[in-house]
Amino acid sequence: MSLRERLNSGGFAVTAEISPPRGADTGPVTAAAAVLRDWVDAVNVTDNQGSSVRLASWAGSLAAQAAGLEPVMQMTCRDRNRIALQSDLLGACALGIRNVLVMTGDHPRFGDHPGAKPVFDLDSVQLLWTLRAMRDDGVLLSGRRLRPPPDCFLGAVENPSAPPRDFRADRLAKKVAAGAQFVQTQYVFDIGVFGSWMARVRDLGLHRRCHVLAGIGAVRSRRALDYMREKVPGVVVPDDVYRRLTAGPADRFADEAAKLAAELVQQVRDIEGVAGVHLFAAGNEHVVPAILDSAGIRAGDHGR
């Protein structure tokens, strides 16, 4: 069952994430896909995550697909203008990639090429809008016709905990109006904040037009947690969560983080309108089965 079918049938979807390697080899993608294959419906393949150069998202997506795991190709607005973005969508869809996740992208200043030119020719709403027009109306942004139009399932991201919080559900509404069919959120650590955002999402009726997947993180180490808290834009780690994770000895950190992730999966699952979870565990894929298992989601429920 594809991600689109899973979500459209009302099933609880699970996605995870793979970061392609810094090198001309798809082997690491294939290895990560083998771990995740039986546990998740699809896997995001990141697009030069953190503004640092990696193997291209389309290439990683094809490698995941060849390894039997449905890819979600991430597409940021950071590096390509409207010509390149439309061209890449055509190429990806022609080669069998069906899920595309659109995001603004981190600023190049934070990556390994801080002097790079930031493109941001389109923003994420405009890119979703453009891709939807390509698919549904068969036209490019220029107005020229396409034959055949691409077939794709369009995803967006949202960060419920970033200011202005009162506007975050409305921003999702813009993305849904533009064409988003599913949304994955940034890390959810604070169920209260996520719950208020979901309440507003339901008030706007967005959960009926767009499948909401809550982003849940399994943090690997205390160092990773500190880095995320201080350096990753938009991630909020509340003090009580930080204290809980850092209270025990270092060798118990990963277990406690996995336990927290499993609890969060169960908690978001009980919130009305949540259609699935997206697990942030890139480079740490082997914890995904344990988290899902303790959250009551079995192997074989997902995957193909």
Next chain:
Amino acid sequence: MSASSARPPIPTHPRLGVRAAYRVQRWLRPNAALRWLSARIEASGLARPLFTQAERQAKQALFGCRMCGQCALPVTGYVCPMGCPKELRNGPCGGVAADGGCEVYPDRRCVWVEAYERAAAQGRAADLRLLHRPADNRRWGTSSWLSYWQGRDEDLWTAGDRAPVRGAAR
């Protein structure tokens, strides 16, 4: 494009209060006199650059304007979205810090955090739900007031849920 490369985007706190800005907005609305005047200015090789320069000076001082030539200020609480380092015209990115600071310039407030506060304070939060079409990069350095009075800005944004991404005027 020269304007865009000369002055990189940086979040700028507007010097004009939001109530005053909305008041000025009422005076600037297109009418027959402004349409006539703007057509005369556009047709003149002398008046057009002078007028454009005056607009640049005024809007740069008040809003940090970079002369994208397709002004969004009337529907962004009079906070310029082209001051966003990602030039986002449809709302904030996900990288806004917990204190409302910009991802790229943490000591400056995110333009969309300010836009939301200013618009909401005047009952205009709904403005921020409008969908802005992709910018036309040929318009950098041109006068957006002249375009506005000439009716060329009517397709910059839309409220329509199934509206075409490409406006009729493009």
